[in-house]
Amino acid sequence: MNVIHISAECYPIAKVGGLADVVGSLPKYQENAGVKASVLMPFYNNRFTQKNEFKTIATAEVSLGEKTYAYQVLALKKNSLAVEVIFIDIPELLFKEYVYSEDDTERFTAFQIAALDWILSLKDKPSIIHCHDHHTGLIPFMLQECYKYKALNQIPTVLSIHNAQYQGWFSHEFIHYLPAFDISRNGLLDWNGAINPLAAGIKCAWRVTTVSESYMKELQKDANGLELLLSHEKDKCVGILNGIDTSVWNPETDDMLTKNYTSNNVQTGKTANKKWLCKEFGFSLSKPLFSFIGRLVYEKSADLLPEVIDSILTEKNCSILILGSGNKVLEQQLEALKSKHKSNYNKCIGYNEELSHRIYAGSDFLLMPSRIEPCGLNQLYAMQYGTIPIVHSTGGLKDTVTDVKHGGFGFRFDHVSVENCLKTIQRAITYYEEVPNLKNIRKTMMHIDHSWDASAKKYNDLYKSLKTN
Numbered sequence: 001m002n003v004i005h006i007s008a009e010c011y012p013i014a015k016v017g018g019l020a021d022v023v024g025s026l027p028k029y030q031e032n033a034g035v036k037a038s039v040l041m042p043f044y045n046n047r048f049t050q051k052n053e054f055k056t057i058a059t060a061e062v063s064l065g066e067k068t069y070a071y072q073v074l075a076l077k078k079n080s081l082a083v084e085v086i087f088i089d090i091p092e093l094l095f096k097e098y099v100y101s102e103d104d105t106e107r108f109t110a111f112q113i114a115a116l117d118w119i120l121s122l123k124d125k126p127s128i129i130h131c132h133d134h135h136t137g138l139i140p141f142m143l144q145e146c147y148k149y150k151a152l153n154q155i156p157t158v159l160s161i162h163n164a165q166y167q168g169w170f171s172h173e174f175i176h177y178l179p180a181f182d183i184s185r186n187g188l189l190d191w192n193g194a195i196n197p198l199a200a201g202i203k204c205a206w207r208v209t210t211v212s213e214s215y216m217k218e219l220q221k222d223a224n225g226l227e228l229l230l231s232h233e234k235d236k237c238v239g240i241l242n243g244i245d246t247s248v249w250n251p252e253t254d255d256m257l258t259k260n261y262t263s264n265n266v267q268t269g270k271t272a273n274k275k276w277l278c279k280e281f282g283f284s285l286s287k288p289l290f291s292f293i294g295r296l297v298y299e300k301s302a303d304l305l306p307e308v309i310d311s312i313l314t315e316k317n318c319s320i321l322i323l324g325s326g327n328k329v330l331e332q333q334l335e336a337l338k339s340k341h342k343s344n345y346n347k348c349i350g351y352n353e354e355l356s357h358r359i360y361a362g363s364d365f366l367l368m369p370s371r372i373e374p375c376g377l378n379q380l381y382a383m384q385y386g387t388i389p390i391v392h393s394t395g396g397l398k399d400t401v402t403d404v405k406h407g408g409f410g411f412r413f414d415h416v417s418v419e420n421c422l423k424t425i426q427r428a429i430t431y432y433e434e435v436p437n438l439k440n441i442r443k444t445m446m447h448i449d450h451s452w453d454a455s456a457k458k459y460n461d462l463y464k465s466l467k468t469n
């Protein structure tokens with residue numbers, strides 16, 4: 001059995017967020033569990049593509065309405081990645097520095113058509129096509145409905161929803177971008193009067209997965225307009241919790257850290273990493289350090305951060321560090337707070353992979369007040385590095401973090417508000433001050449197996465249940 005994952009992001013090639021981490025790691029673990037896995041993604045103009053050499057394995061053209069774009073299918077000359085990755089290079093559309101841009105309808109529609117044209121040309125076809133998020137949501141529809149893909153329509157499709165907030169909507173006036181199909185079937189593309197690639201994927205994929213069980217249930221009540229569809233299709237939906245790549249996220253071997261450590265020397269290891277952060281960002285080593293890493297958007301409750309930071313630092317004895325980018329007004333507010341809280345607040349506005357590893361290792365607590373968190377990887381990385389997560393009880397956060405008051409290893413609160421964030425941070429500060437040694441809770445967290453082993457097997461079993469021949 002062989003699966004091809006089709007995705008806009010894949011770590012370490014192109015990463016905006018957690019989607020890249022999943023597509024960069026799940027296939028490796030699937031291979032270990034006996035299913036051959038590869039990745040098909042766009043060819044961007046970024047550090048990875050500049051630093052590596054590629055060979056052309058096919059050339060062709062893709063049409064979007066009246067326009068035609070030449071493209072190549074590329075593979076790495078020397079593959080140092082754990083799985084095979086194939087690239088669709090449409091220079092006029094996809095070859096940009098950043099993964100996403102304003103013309104994503106054209107970019108990702110062309111990418112999906114080129115991807116299927118290439119699969120159609122293969123002698124050995126994949127046994128499963130696994131799509132990720134709305135950027136690849138048209139694929140299950142096209143396989144099922146477009147005349148030219150008839151030869152592929154017995155290949156089972158799986159669509160994973162990493163984030164249902166983004167759906168890739170575009171107007172019906174662009175329906176001619178898609179290869180020919182029976183137009184009376186265009187209702188499959190529609191949701192609320194627009195072409196909705198995520199909705200089309202949910203309707204047409206053989207199975208739909210969400211990245212945690214709780215998120216699957218939540219989507220039936222709150223899915224940015226798709227609630228009805230998701231409750232209607234619930235029998236083909238399954239929640240499979242994300243894992244983490246322990247060859248990348250491992251404090252014992254992570255070469256981005258100041259000092260490597262295991263659960264046996266977690267205290268000294270974390271202190272050495274905290275010292276580096278405190279020196280770099282001007283904090284006192286003796287105060288508990290709370291960090292936030294992520295996209296500065298509403299789903300992550302990033303809009304609450306300025307008020308939370310200002311209140312907590314006016315009253316309490318702790319330090320706060322923010323790493324993220326997103327909403328520009330919020331970025332400015334977070335910048336401005338620095339002049340008021342010089343010695344115990346700092347921020348890095350931008351994207352910095354290495355710093356994120358150092359923050360997971362050197363912080364005492366990681367803040368994740370997300371309003372919506374389909375799975376969340378940050379809390380898993382934090383726990384892997386012995387850092388205590390503070391989370392809103394939602395989605396995957398609810399499925400992976402148990403509160404200390406129930407014998408667990410984190411702090412949870414139920415409703416998102418500045419007040420509840422503050423109360424929970426206060427609870428964590430008291431815990432930090434009163435529990436003489438956080439070693440035990442850190443050790444407990446570090447011993448939990450968050451690797452992909454169990455979940456990769458669940459995906460493989462799901463594929464096997466869909467096999468048609």
Ligand SMILES: Nc1ncnc2c1ncn2[C@@H]1O[C@H](COP(=O)(O)OP(=O)(O)O[C@H]2O[C@H](CO)[C@@H](O)[C@H](O)[C@H]2O)[C@@H](O)[C@H]1O
Nearest residue numbers: 017018019162294324350351352356373374375376377378
């Ligand atoms: N400024 C920055 N600098 C460096 N690194 C940064 C960064 N901002 C974010 N990151 C990194 O990006 C990743 C974020 O992953 P998450 O899964 O927590 O959220 P995201 O919303 O992107 O993913 C969506 O998809 C994933 C995967 O399914 C789900 O877990 C999640 O709930 C869903 O919202 C982590 O690796 C984090 O360290």
